Ligand SMILES: *[C@@H]1O[C@H](CO)[C@@H](O)[C@H](O)[C@H]1NC(C)=O
Ligand SMILES: *[C@@H]1O[C@H](CO)[C@@H](O)[C@H](O)[C@H]1NC(C)=O
Ligand SMILES: *[C@@H]1O[C@H](CO)[C@@H](O)[C@H](O)[C@H]1NC(C)=O
Ligand SMILES: *[C@@H]1O[C@H](CO)[C@@H](O)[C@H](O)[C@H]1NC(C)=O
Ligand SMILES: *[C@@H]1O[C@H](CO)[C@@H](O)[C@H](O)[C@H]1NC(C)=O
């Protein structure tokens with residue numbers, strides 16, 4: 435069908451050309467532009483002549499005359515139309531199943547007139563596998579394959595998480611063996627886990643394709659600080675934890691590990707591990723296997739001291755000791771004022787004149803009895819007529835104090851046009867203060883009206899300006 439349609443198109447074109455150009459002078463034209471074909475395509479390239487002194491002849495890139503179709507010659511041939519005359523002729527060069535060797539300059543000639551057509555037959559790279567995964571081991575190497583066979587020879591570039599990889603002969607090595615552009619990643623660490631992309635480009639064919647490889651590096655656990663995400667590189671690390679008497683302190687042990695790790699908690703006394711803490715109400719392991727929380731309730735000073743979190747998997751094990759000390763309970767804010775609200779946020783003015791707000795690192799108090807207040811905690815729960823606030827169902831928003839003069843804090847996202855019970859407490863490294871409730875309960879606004887009126891105003895002003 436396609437074939438027939440293109441023939442028809444060419445015929446239409448020739449009629450138009452004839453009508454426009456035929457002034458009796460000899461004329462010859464190849465009715466195609468130099469272009470790129472794919473291996474295996476079927477092509478018909480027309481050469482058109484008017485008022486020619488001789489017959490049209492096609493020459494191959496090697497300079498040979500292209501013959502007509504015969505039993506011997508079935509792939510590349512010239513088709514002579516039955517009604518061909520010197521006054522008007524249209525001679526197609528037919529190439530069945532194009533080959534890379536067909537690339538070159540083909541010439542259509544009649545007497546002294548001739549026109550050239552440059553053809554490039556290319557083979558697009560067809561990556562047999564477009565997605566793959568690879569499991570490597572810590573300190574070993576990973577070799578990722580990218581077999582890209584094509585013509586013209588493709589340009590291949592590897593990326594890690596979309597950043598180009600440069601062969602540095604140390605960490606990354608890219609080797610080319612025949613059509614395989616293999617990436618070797620040496621001395622694997624957990625940081626090498628990620629998505630690697632091999633991008634294959636054939637500019638002459640305006641073509642690119644790619645293959646993605648997901649690399650997982652199996653490694654021994656790495657403990658990270660739950661708040662800052664900093665990695666603890668030493669085998670035995672420790673951290674100070676402050677707690678308030680009679681309040682639950684969540685001690686979070688976070689790790690990156692593959693395969694997923696198991697966590698174990700031990701109370702340490704006199705330098706030795708005591709019995710493992712296994713109570714399901716005390717130890718909560720996250721579903722994704724990256725954290726374990728020890729919910730420690732310090733009833734009296736006998737609960738203070740060292741708690742060890744050990745993290746292990748098949749590749750090894752590491753541990754961290756949390757040294758639990760008593761910290762002071764911060765003072766509550768002395769004023770909390772609701773300033774204003776949008777449809778999704780509320781803004782409050784919070785001050786705490788009796789809090790230690792030294793936020794500059796060098797001013798931070800190392801005194802466990804006078805810990806720096808690092809921010810406030812807001813709890814919000816929708817207001818219901820005739821019901822007391824159900825604080826257990828409240829949503830918590832934590833805000834940090836960046837400058838000691840910070841007093842305005844934004845809380846959200848919230849539901850629009852809703853009244854909330856709000857309460858606020860100060861936060862330090864040990865925990866939170868008593869709560870201060872915001873009265874009367876504030877409400878978020880309903881933005882649509884505002885937006886509509888702004889649009890109306892804007893519309894009106896544009897209208898006024900135009901007319
Ligand atoms: C040859 O004849 C066909 C139909 O028989 C016609 O469509 C075509 O235009 C003719 N070609 C020339 C060059 O006159
Ligand atoms: C085709 O001819 C052009 C000039 O007309 C030349 O630049 C090009 O190299 C030729 N291509 C081949 C494959 O010989
Ligand atoms: C690419 O290769 C696959 C199989 O390896 C084949 O199914 C597919 O048709 C090929 N695509 C092209 C455009 O050649
Ligand atoms: C491998 O990486 C680790 C961690 O980055 C490093 O300590 C070690 O020296 C590296 N080994 C080699 C052979 O480069
Ligand atoms: C802790 O709670 C217990 C009872 O639950 C109480 O006897 C004790 O006084 C409280 N201690 C402090 C410091 O509040």
Ligand SMILES: *[C@@H]1O[C@H](CO)[C@@H](O)[C@H](O)[C@H]1NC(C)=O
Pocket residue numbers: 682683684718727729
């Ligand atoms: C401690 O963690 C548990 C579980 O994640 C949570 O329900 C509880 O509210 C947390 N307690 C404190 C004081 O943060």
Ligand SMILES: *[C@@H]1O[C@H](CO)[C@@H](O)[C@H](O)[C@H]1NC(C)=O
Pocket residue numbers: 733734735736
């Ligand atoms: C601390 O509390 C535990 C029980 O929670 C109790 O057995 C112990 O006697 C208390 N120790 C002190 C010093 O009060």
Ligand SMILES: *[C@@H]1O[C@H](CO)[C@@H](O)[C@H](O)[C@H]1NC(C)=O
Pocket residue numbers: 769771783784785841842
């Ligand atoms: C916030 O509240 C304090 C104390 O009520 C007041 O001095 C201060 O001016 C308020 N700040 C703003 C921005 O309203």
Ligand SMILES: *[C@@H]1O[C@H](CO)[C@@H](O)[C@H](O)[C@H]1NC(C)=O
Pocket residue numbers: 790792797798799804
């Ligand atoms: C707490 O520390 C701050 C800053 O280090 C200091 O200005 C303040 O006097 C201290 N308060 C008490 C009660 O020690």
Ligand SMILES: *[C@@H]1O[C@H](CO)[C@@H](O)[C@H](O)[C@H]1NC(C)=O
Pocket residue numbers: 837838839840
């Ligand atoms: C708060 O203090 C910082 C630096 O001390 C200053 O840059 C900032 O302008 C102050 N902000 C206000 C609202 O006073």
Ligand SMILES: *[C@@H]1O[C@H](CO)[C@@H](O)[C@H](O)[C@H]1NC(C)=O
Pocket residue numbers: 777849850880881882
């Ligand atoms: C307000 O909340 C309702 C219900 O959640 C929602 O359908 C509506 O789109 C919200 N309007 C605005 C302006 O956010």
